[in-house]
Ligand SMILES: [Zn+2]
């Protein structure tokens with residue numbers, strides 16, 4: 528029954544994706560907007576295929592763990608409606624934290640960065656997966672199995688919410704009215720993919736937007752006249768767009784940083800577990816520091832331009848800001 532449910536979902540979503548992607552290509556051509564490129568779309572597709580293969584390969588192992596925990600569950604919701612609603616809400620909450628740590632800890636950013644390295648925004652970017660995320664994503668979902676949710680239901684609901692996670696990757700839908708208050712919408716997710724300082728590491732949710740509002744990572748999309756036009760991708764674009772670069776560039780950058788001879792263990796720790804963009808000498812900036820710089824404060828000092836001579840902040844921004852977002856990044860989606 529559960530397997531049939533998964534297959535049915537696949538049978539429904541595949542033509543749905545083909546239709547919405549086809550419609551987006553037609554509409555973007557009609558409006559003379561270049562929302563697609565062959566090379567970028569090819570990368571989105573091979574990352575999705577490779578990510579699916581990894582997920583299917585390791586699913587058996589974490590399933591065994593989920594089944595064990597489920598058999599020793601500390602709680603069991605018996606009402607079917609409450610069961611499914613609770614599963615959707617709790618899983619979305621756990622995914623929010625997975626996604627947030629992917630952005631705020633460089634070791635995980637090195638995995639998630641692939642999702643953010645496209646400088647375009649279209650439905651296929653939703654398939655531009657964080658390739659190795661399946662290796663640790665299940666850890667976040669362990670509490671679900673322990674609280675009595677069946678392993679197949681956990682995987683099924685994740686697949687269902689990912690459909691929404693893909694749908695939000697578009698420029699063609701501007702605002703969604705009252706749904707903007709409840710769901711993560713295309714407008715919210717455009718902000719998530721933007722490399723403008725104010726937008727970095729914002730709107731981490733997959734389905735519900737109130738986790739971001741609750742935990743301080745919400746940022747609405749602003750009008751161009753009130754801020755800037757959105758710029759998608761990494762703050763420092765990739766030098767090459769080969770599969771090896773797309774997948775491993777941040778790992779390579781981490782390797783170079785932690786093998787430096789002129790820094791101690793503390794600095795090496797921060798290069799690995801600190802926020803992306805952290806640097807021991809200020810040669811790169813974190814998202815927070817980029818925002819401070821944009822707002823007119825010298826990063827890390829809190830001294831405003833009015834209090835101090837106009838320092839070299841523009842230079843700092845141009846530096847390697849965000850190797851993160853060079854390194855500036857669902858599985859399918861978020
Ligand atoms: Zn996304």
Ligand SMILES: [Zn+2]
Nearest residue numbers: 639642856861
């Ligand atoms: Zn992200």
